[in-house]
Amino acid sequence: MEPGIPGLVGLRHAYIVGQLTRWKVGERHAKEPDCMKRVASRLSDADISAVAAWLSQQQPPKDPSPESSNLVRMPLACGSQR
Ligand code: HEM
Numbered sequence: 001m002e003p004g005i006p007g008l009v010g011l012r013h014a015y016i017v018g019q020l021t022r023w024k025v026g027e028r029h030a031k032e033p034d035c036m037k038r039v040a041s042r043l044s045d046a047d048i049s050a051v052a053a054w055l056s057q058q059q060p061p062k063d064p065s066p067e068s069s070n071l072v073r074m075p076l077a078c079g080s081q082r
Contacts, residue, residue, distance in 0.1 A: 002069040004031075004080025010060035016052035024048075031079025038076055 008016065022028035023040035030036055043051070074081060 001067045001071060001081075004078065005066075007060070007064060007066075008055045009058035011055060013052045013056040016055055017048055020048045020052070021045075031082075033077045033079055035074075035076040035078035 019028060020040045020043060023034075023036050024043065026037075028036075040048075069081070
């Protein structure tokens with residue numbers, strides 16, 4: 001979703017696990033308010049593995065162009081959506 005929420009389906013399992021773990025332990029940071037820090041810190045290692053398995057097995061959409069911004073009300077504030 002424009003301007004800052006990336007598509008995740010079809011990313012590699014190890015990459016997704018790596019990013020969520022880096023947020024959880026404080027090695028990856030996004031612009032404040034860092035919504036992904038809040039998301040990742042609520043996920044257990046088993047949750048991270050499960051979500052990475054599911055996402056990595058999905059087929060990316062044929063048209064990968066982003067949805068327009070503010071299509072839906074965000075559940076958390078994200079710095080990169082401003
Ligand atoms: C369990 C739920 C979620 C999972 C598994 C998840 C997973 C991820 C992953 C793996 C990335 C990194 C993508 C990359 O490096 O290419 C990412 C980035 C991002 N996600 Fe999430 N996400 C979740 C929920 C959310 C929610 C609820 C929001 C918005 C309210 C959100 C907003 C973002 C944003 C803005 C980024 C980019 C951060 C940056 O600027 O680096 N995510 N997400």
